[in-house]
Amino acid sequence: DHIIICGFGRVAQQVYKQLKEDDEDIQIVIIHDNDAELQETLEPETLRLVGDPTDKHTLLKARVEHARALITALSSDADNVFITLTSKGLNEELTIAARAERADSEEILKKAGATSVINPSIIGGRELAMSVTKPTGADYIKDLIKSEEKDFMVGEIDLEDESPIVGSTIEDAGLRKHYGITLVAILRKKELISNPDLDEKLQAGDTLIVIGNQEQIERFSVNKNKERTHQSAKSQSPQTDE
Amino acid sequence: DHIIICGFGRVAQQVYKQLKEDDEDIQIVIIHDNDAELQETLEPETLRLVGDPTDKHTLLKARVEHARALITALSSDADNVFITLTSKGLNEELTIAARAERADSEEILKKAGATSVINPSIIGGRELAMSVTKPTGADYIKDLIKSEEKDFMVGEIDLEDESPIVGSTIEDAGLRKHYGITLVAILRKKELISNPDLDEKLQAGDTLIVIGNQEQIERFSVNKNKERTHQSAKSQSPQTDE
Ligand SMILES: [Ca+2]
Numbered sequence: 001d002h003i004i005i006c007g008f009g010r011v012a013q014q015v016y017k018q019l020k021e022d023d024e025d026i027q028i029v030i031i032h033d034n035d036a037e038l039q040e041t042l043e044p045e046t047l048r049l050v051g052d053p054t055d056k057h058t059l060l061k062a063r064v065e066h067a068r069a070l071i072t073a074l075s076s077d078a079d080n081v082f083i084t085l086t087s088k089g090l091n092e093e094l095t096i097a098a099r100a101e102r103a104d105s106e107e108i109l110k111k112a113g114a115t116s117v118i119n120p121s122i123i124g125g126r127e128l129a130m131s132v133t134k135p136t137g138a139d140y141i142k143d144l145i146k147s148e149e150k151d152f153m154v155g156e157i158d159l160e161d162e163s164p165i166v167g168s169t170i171e172d173a174g175l176r177k178h179y180g181i182t183l184v185a186i187l188r189k190k191e192l193i194s195n196p197d198l199d200e201k202l203q204a205g206d207t208l209i210v211i212g213n214q215e216q217i218e219r220f221s222v223n224k225n226k227e228r229t230h231q232s233a234k235s236q237s238p239q240t241d242e
Numbered sequence: 243d244h245i246i247i248c249g250f251g252r253v254a255q256q257v258y259k260q261l262k263e264d265d266e267d268i269q270i271v272i273i274h275d276n277d278a279e280l281q282e283t284l285e286p287e288t289l290r291l292v293g294d295p296t297d298k299h300t301l302l303k304a305r306v307e308h309a310r311a312l313i314t315a316l317s318s319d320a321d322n323v324f325i326t327l328t329s330k331g332l333n334e335e336l337t338i339a340a341r342a343e344r345a346d347s348e349e350i351l352k353k354a355g356a357t358s359v360i361n362p363s364i365i366g367g368r369e370l371a372m373s374v375t376k377p378t379g380a381d382y383i384k385d386l387i388k389s390e391e392k393d394f395m396v397g398e399i400d401l402e403d404e405s406p407i408v409g410s411t412i413e414d415a416g417l418r419k420h421y422g423i424t425l426v427a428i429l430r431k432k433e434l435i436s437n438p439d440l441d442e443k444l445q446a447g448d449t450l451i452v453i454g455n456q457e458q459i460e461r462f463s464v465n466k467n468k469e470r471t472h473q474s475a476k477s478q479s480p481q482t483d484e
């Protein structure tokens with residue numbers, strides 16, 4: 001149940017850093033062909049494999065069949081396609097996130113089996129444009145995906161059947177009022193509903209995309225299923241969200 | 243009142259594309275040393291300058307003294323620092339957005355006079371990590387900064403003194419209820435307040451960071467100052483000033 005990172009260039013190093021910030025107990029295996037570069041940056045307890053990540057045997061040594069996810073972040077799109085195909089062949093269930101440099105590689109990587117594709121040049125170019133037209137909005141997004149500052153971040157919360165807020169409208173669920181978090185979107189049956197109406201009813205199986213600080217999001221995540229007793233104990237006052 | 247783009251590699255091309263998507267009447271001047279590459283991609287009416295953007299005379303030809311903003315997106319951090327220093331020397335008021343490749347260049351670019359610095363590898367790496375730990379949240383952010391789909395985007399709205407919502411709480415302003423947009427942050431006196439409390443009062447001079455579709459954001463942006471007549475015609479709900 002580990003995560004494999006292929007490559008250890010600038011992008012892959014950020015992947016490593018971000019995963020560690022999010023969860024310091026996360027199990028990571030890094031595959032990279034330069035041992036010295038790994039020594040410099042990695043925390044001693046991180047598993048590393050010095051070798052060629054496009055080689056099937058290297059991927060097998062990294063126990064790709066038992067991995068939860070693989071992130072292929074080499075600078076060559078061809079290498080990333082090759083790694084995606086090879087690892088998908090070894091583990092059909094694997095979640096694969098791939099880096100793309102050329103715009104037309106996204107489609108190829110998806111066809112090869114990548115679950116998601118990120119193109120740093122595209123995202124970076126858009127952020128640069130935005131930082132001139134909407135500077136505060138651009139800063140906001142930059143901060144949103146930076147998890148070092150736990151002041152605010154994106155959270156993703158699955159709503160189970162037993163959650164007491166299943167069936168209530170967004171207005172009545174009052175996430176902002178009770179938890180200080182903002183619901184910005186709902187993923188429902190693979191469709192993303194952004195800025196849902198306040199009278200939209202939450203359903204079991206929904207994934208809620210929220211913005212808040214880490215503590216608020218964790219508190220909501222833990223309490224969302226416990227709340228039933230708590231809420232019925234209180235009075236039935238109407239609870240509105242803005 | 244034009245925007246200068248220095249360079250025309252993968253990142254700069256995205257800058258160009260995004261600026262055009264946001265506002266098709268925007269005045270852009272592109273400085274790039276390869277005419278053939280420009281011919282291929284640019285719309286015929288876009289001003290181009292074939293030359294070296296690190297050369298002061300080229301920047302002067304691009305009328306940097308009268309530009310609103312400059313985006314320097316070369317792949318070399320040293321070139322971007324040089325361009326930042328040179329253009330700041332020619333136009334002190336210029337807004338400069340700079341691309342950085344190395345993590346330690348951000349500080350240098352800021353010292354050189356860049357208003358904002360974007361590092362595509364850092365943002366891309368974070369998005370890759372997030373696409374494994376919070377796949378829906380990562381997709382959401384990707385869509386948020388992609389303006390082609392006008393379904394939802396980040397908007398930035400300045401609140402002027404005369405706006406009728408100045409003085410009301412976020413709850414009473416009811417941006418979600420009346421406009422379908424979500425207020426996610428307020429920039430107030432250079433400080434970003436993320437997920438503000440519902441009883442926080444809006445102040446003149448606030449910049450509101452909202453999420454919505456283009457039409458909703460435009461409607462709010464246009465109506466936020468007109469609403470006074472509309473509101474006073476209705477009822478005299480108390481509006482306090484701070
Ligand atoms: Ca953050």
Ligand SMILES: [Ca+2]
Binds near residue numbers: 385386392
């Ligand atoms: Ca969008």
